Amino acid sequence: xxxxxxxxxxxxxxxxxxxxxxxxxxxxxxxxxxxxxxxxxxxxxxxxxxxxxxxxxxxxxxxxxxxxxxxxxxxxxxxxxxxxxxxxxxxxxxxxxxxxxxxxxxxxxxxxxxxxxxxxxxxxxxxxxxxxxxxxxxxxxxxxxxxxxxxxxxxxxxxxxxxxxxxxxxxxxxxxxxxxxxxxxxxxxxxxxxxxxxxxxxxxxxxxxxxxxxxxxxxxxxxxxxxxxxxxxxxxxxxxxxxxxxxxxxxxxxxxxxxxxxxxxxxxxxxxxxxxxxxxxxxxxxxxxxxxxxxxxx
Numbered sequence: 001x002x003x004x005x006x007x008x009x010x011x012x013x014x015x016x017x018x019x020x021x022x023x024x025x026x027x028x029x030x031x032x033x034x035x036x037x038x039x040x041x042x043x044x045x046x047x048x049x050x051x052x053x054x055x056x057x058x059x060x061x062x063x064x065x066x067x068x069x070x071x072x073x074x075x076x077x078x079x080x081x082x083x084x085x086x087x088x089x090x091x092x093x094x095x096x097x098x099x100x101x102x103x104x105x106x107x108x109x110x111x112x113x114x115x116x117x118x119x120x121x122x123x124x125x126x127x128x129x130x131x132x133x134x135x136x137x138x139x140x141x142x143x144x145x146x147x148x149x150x151x152x153x154x155x156x157x158x159x160x161x162x163x164x165x166x167x168x169x170x171x172x173x174x175x176x177x178x179x180x181x182x183x184x185x186x187x188x189x190x191x192x193x194x195x196x197x198x199x200x201x202x203x204x205x206x207x208x209x210x211x212x213x214x215x216x217x218x219x220x221x222x223x224x225x226x227x228x229x230x231x232x233x234x235x236x237x238x239x240x241x242x243x244x245x246x247x248x249x250x251x252x253x254x255x256x257x258x259x260x261x262x263x264x265x266x267x268x269x270x271x272x273x274x275x276x277x278x279x280x281x282x283x284x285x286x287x288x289x290x291x292x293x294x295x296x297x298x
Contacts, residue, residue, distance in 0.1 A: 245277015
């Protein structure tokens with residue numbers, strides 16, 4: 001459709017998605033470390049996932065840039081653009097994650113002791129990284145559909161949810177291999193509880209976001225909403241994001257949490273749906289972006 005942006009496609013969607021997972025997984029690890037007072041299954045899985053996902057996200061950003069030299073230019077000019085600021089945020093966050101990842105690898109079965117200061121600094125940069133993935137779009141003034149604080153808030157909620165999804169898969173795999181890991185079931189039920197709230201928050205932010213954009217005085221923003229709800233992207237939006245990404249994981253997690261059980265299959269399905277929904281959300285927001293020069297024809 002004329003007016004839709006095509007410059008930012010799947011590579012950027014995957015970049016935003018992986019950065020969100022890394023931030024969400026780290027925040028999940030930090031919360032678990034704080035709540036359960038030290039080293040536990042969830043904190044370890046979160047750390048193991050954060051560093052590789054963040055490294056891959058930076059790699060996807062590198063591949064999307066036409067000239068590799070632009071990546072170094074963004075790194076050495078931190079005040080030139082939001083991409084440059086984000087490059088530094090992600091780099092510092094990656095260093096913190098990599099150090100903690102190495103400690104987990106070297107510790108193996110030994111209990112990990114980590115400074116609360118390191119965890120807190122990592123938590124701050126994780127929140128900044130998750131928020132930045134939305135701010136990057138917010139700063140693109142030529143596309144009204146992205147010009148709202150609701151985008152960073154939506155991506156932050158989604159990052160936390162997808163991070164939990166990734167941790168659930170990692171924890172489920174670990175528990176299936178370790179017969180004595182059942183004692184960590186209480187940690188998993190805490191994750192279910194957290195994600196049920198996050199799914200509701202994400203759905204609420206999305207509703208307000210689409211309502212505000214749909215009532216906007218900018219024809220381009222209205223066109224973006226129509227493209228998502230009833231246009232060419234509608235099947236992907238309703239099936240892959242709403243049903244698969246929100247409804248199904250909420251159903252499975254509610255069943256697991258309310259019954260006080262932890263089934264590997266149900267947990268894995270719920271987590272997989274969260275990841276599918278998180279990637280789909282970013283692809284949809286990017287694909288529905290319409291330039292401000294678009295004129296709505298009624």
